[in-house]
Amino acid sequence: MALPIRYTLRNLWTRKLTTALTAGGMALVVFVFAAVQMLDTGLRATLVATGQPDNVLITRRGAGAEISSGVDRSQASIVESQPEIASGAGGTRMISKEAVILITLPKRGTGQATNVTTRGIGEAGLMLRPQVQLVQGRAFERGSTEVVVGKSLATRFESATVGSVLRFGGREWRVVGIFDSGGAAFDSEVWGDNDQLMQAFRRQAYSSVIGRLVDANAYTDLKTRLEGDPRLTLDVKRERVFYEEQSQALSKFISYLGLTLSIIFSIGAMIGAMITMYAAVANRVREIGTLRALGFRRRAVLMAFLFESVLLGAVGGAVGIALASFMQLVQISTLNWQSFAELAFSFALTPKIAVLSFCFAIVMGIVGGFLPAVRAARLKIVDALRAA
Amino acid sequence: MRDQRIVEIRNLSKSYQRGGQIVPVLSDITLDIASGEFVALMGPSGSGKSTLLNLIAGIDKPDGGMLRVAGIDIAELSESELADWRAEHVGFIFQFYNLMPVLTAFENVELPLLLTRLTSGERKSHVETALAMVSLSDRMEHYPSELSGGQQQRVAIARAIITDPTILVADEPTGDLDRASAEDILNLMDRLNAELGKTIIMVTHDPNAARRARSLRHLEKGVLTADRS
Secondary structure, eight states: OOOOHHHHHHHHHHTHHHHHHHHHHHHHHHHHHHHHHHHHHHHHHHHHHHSOTTEEEEEETTOOSGGGOOBOHHHHHHHHTOTTBOBOGGGOBOEEEEEEEEEEEEBTTTOOEEEEEEEEEOTTTTTTOTTOEEEEEOOOOTTSSEEEEEHHHHHHBTTOSTTOEEEETTEEEEEEEEEEOSSSGGGGEEEEEHHHHHHHTTOOSBSEEEEEBSSTTHHHHHHHHHHHOTTOOEEEEEHHHHHHHHTHHHHHHHHHHHHHHHHHHHHHHHHHHHHHHHHHHHHTHHHHHHHHHHTOOHHHHHHHHHHHHHHHHHHHHHHHHHHHHGGGGOEEEEEETTTTEEEEEEOOOOHHHHHHHHHHHHHHHHHHHHHHHHHHHHOOHHHHHHOO | OTTSEEEEEEEEEEEEEETTEEEEEEEEEEEEEETTOEEEEEOSTTSSHHHHHHHHHTSSOOSEEEEEETTEEGGGSOHHHHHHHHHHHEEEEOTTOOOOTTSOHHHHHHGGGGGSOOOHHHHHHHHHHHHHHTTOGGGTTOOGGGSOHHHHHHHHHHHHHTTOOSEEEEESTTTTSOHHHHHHHHHHHHHHHHHHOOEEEEEOSOHHHHHHSSEEEEEETTEEEEEEO
């Protein structure tokens, strides 16, 4: 028979300060553990949301990223003529031949020059990204040096507001609108006319070609034909897969760093919990002896102390997750190692992260409390009753 | 009932290991205690009286000899069998009351009943009766820190009798109390023995307490030396 839960709860409540400090230490570890995963999830969500499920993205074979890719005009025309590429209203092919160029812009506040992705899109470029909505101003005129900027960029960079002028590629580009892509990586980009950008940067080849498939099953046929064509040295990927791969290097770094930090911190927190529980056992030796004398078995004593430690972990876990949830209000920007451009993303708390973090806290409680609980359970009744 | 032997001890011995040396505590103890007896065990410090009480109560194991309580050879029981046996057959009264400080008087008394199959309602009724017997019905929701020493010991007695155990073992039950409180506790134990027929085995240094017992066993250097019946 187990000891009543109120016995455990009141023992924790009686030593409020120690309980708060121990649970607080665990909460900080859970906070780090959850925040790192939220960062990773936010990054992945941002990049995955960038791709549409029925779009394909075509780059030079082995390029890996748009910035290091080159698809010449003849190759792009062959892609455009494929039967798997859908047609829009009026028979326009749903394809956008795009030029992706890195420019530098001064950051707001610090003035520090930072890499920014500038994307020259084709006529169908906006139609291929239905998630992109203009939230201020208007779309750029094709054939002009007008640009629109993503909303994250507008808040973080100087001269990225409607009506202001950006200078790059030897020209002045007027910002005529701000768009919102719903948290995708496009929010950190500048978009303009592909031909104008290629002229300004003297580019002969596109960086990538994005096309809409007639249906999702057409992907395999298109990929097989284009990648098997000896005239073309191209990689064909679903757009969503392409962007998922873009997140891998940074995501892995964040995951490994976060996991390492969490493990190191958790060792500290578990030692903290262990010290607290050893102290709890030492202070209650006579109580333990009495409980055993009354007929409670070793297992009941072990479970009572283990439960106490698990409760500490649970409190720490709940507080840590609550603290981490506030991180969703924070947006951070960093260099994406695949595109070498600034990428803004938010911390994203998912139910999976919350459950995982809570389990992590419970495991800390169990590991921290196990040895003290075993010590409590193994005390000899006679010795325990003699304790002062 | 009075003539039925509730405790049978034959040639019992017990020693402890201290600093690599084996120190004999009890040697060749033979003792019978009848059901309904009120026995006081007396003797100087280190004479082995508390050890004998611990052995009878099943919280320590003898090295040799036979120890039968309520017909069961408790030296042969496993750790968990012994725990169950104590829960059913032994009520403890300690010198320092040994109440759980985080539980109320009611909850302290209820503790041993958690090891039984009684329902919550049945437990409540039992606890209320036991606390009424020790005249603490009005202190049920008080924590031990809110009670006097005498009241705490009465709660401990209520806890000891709540399961209607075969024997009550008391180790210096008045050792931490003033004279008036000690007298109250002894009167209570007297009543439990006389009115309810409880078998009580009490270790004490206090001659006043010992006089309240129906019989006296004296221990010296681990050997029973004299009896008064």
